[in-house]
Amino acid sequence: MFEHPAALAGAPVNWPALRRILVVRPDNLGDVLLTGPALAGLRAAAPHARIDLLASPGGAAAATLLPEIAEAVVARVSWQQIDGPTGQDPDPDADLVAELAGRGYDAAVLLTSFSQSPWPAAEICRRAGIPIRAGLSKEFGGTALTHWVPAPDDGLHQVDRALHLLGRLGVPTTAGTLHAAVPAAGRGHARAALAELGVPAGPYAVLLPGASCPSRRYLGFREVAAGLGSRLPVVVSGPAAEDELVRSVADGLPDVHPLAGALDVPGLAGLLADAAVAVTNNSGGMHLADAVGTPVTVLFAGTEDVDQYRPRSVPAAVLRRPVSCSPCRQFRCPFALECLDVPPADVIAAALELVAVTTSEVSGVEARPTGIPVP
Known part of the structure; x- marks a missing residue:
């Protein structure tokens, strides 16, 4: 099967050298818990990196249960709002861009469901100066993603979808079971x-x-x-x-x-x-x-x-x-x-x-x- 020539066009990621990684999943609590196996894979591949999570207010509540996450960056991102912007702000994510830029991330891993596009989040991360931006998508969206992985079959379990992304980026496969550390x-x-x-x-x-x-x-x-x-x-x-x-x-x-x-x-x-x-x-x-x-x-x-x-x-x-x-x-x-x-x-x-x-x-x-x- 042939893939788009832009797929995985970025240089191989040197995971052990990374020091700050942002995982993007601004969804509900359950969606964040489903990232657990992917987070475990990232931790094994980048053992010295600080891993933060960009999460919605609801999803951030799960961050305290996932030991791989150092901190949750909490935001109501524009691309996840069903009702659209309520004001006339031409750049509703400007404050988020500034915050991410100040944190100095080496890489952003964008996790999405089959019906979500990674490109809005990727553009936010590009504007924030994050040099490595990886995500899954059915369609090509330019350079907002430095590491574009063609999306797998829609029917894949959400855990396996995230692991598929990491696997294509050189992260060894981990057990696909959920985990949570109860304080x-x-x-x-x-x-x-x-x-x-x-x-x-x-x-x-x-x-x-x-x-x-x-x-x-x-x-x-x-x-x-x-x-x-x-x-x-x-x-x-x-x-x-x-x-x-x-x-x-x-x-x-x-x-x-x-x-x-x-x-x-x-x-x-x-x-x-x-x-x-x-x-x-x-x-x-x-x-x-x-x-x-x-x-x-x-x-x-x-x-x-x-x-x-x-x-x-x-x-x-x-x-x-x-x-x-x-x-x-x-x-x-x-x-x-x-x-x-x-x-x-x-x-x-x-x-x-x-x-x-x-x-x-x-x-x-x-x-x-x-x-x-x-x-």
Whole structure:
């Protein structure tokens, strides 16, 4: 297969000589967690480099869980804003350019999903004087990227997409499993919250009913909470903005405890890390459970291609209904969320099977990884 003559036209990158690397992923928390394997590869290839992350305010919360990242540069970048600029500023990223220029980066690695272009970020990095700028793209965009790697197949998992970029740039392949280092303070905050709720010692389940948009939110979480609550304690959690949602799931159910707004991201990581199982939507919570090693049952909406985002590091059950309109990538479903028309009894059964795997591992009995395939 022939590639564009400009592909990989830059000189080979001398990774061990680099001292300051910027990884660009200004997306949501889950997207940042998916960069973990790529960050591990960069750390191995450039052992003496400081690695910073250019992140959105939401994504930056994950930076404290990824030990490879020294600091998050937080910005609401213009090319990620859906509604467009609200003012008349002809150069909304000028302050970011100035900040990046002052940090003296040797290289920028631009990580994108299949539907995103690296070229706006590459131009910002070019203006900031970053000499090495690498990214994936289907199309040629000039010299904004010094190391343009033709994009792989759209269906590749987001972890493998990032590893593909680095592999083409001479970085040895690393394990494609997610990871997160749960701070001791985060684990302590989670345990204190459980004690305040009166959750007894032993296995418990975590339900995260929220998601970044309504089209990803399963509507049967209350029934799932009731069913699981008859077998083990259940904690229903989310940020303060989801307090009403969390209470609508948990209030009045025996052994089901609402916990909204009490934990930051490290605290939520601690809560998940000690759980026997998590039940989530296709959300940052799914990736966080995957990264801290907690088996997860996922209600995966038809908004995205499952194979690009599915959990890959822990036993997992991915549940959804096949529909002709998927992947739709809509924020609000124009129909009746048929893709998430999964009986609560099926969700409960899948979660309890994963609990059995977890408790068998804890007791030393050989456990069988489990999963429910997506049709």
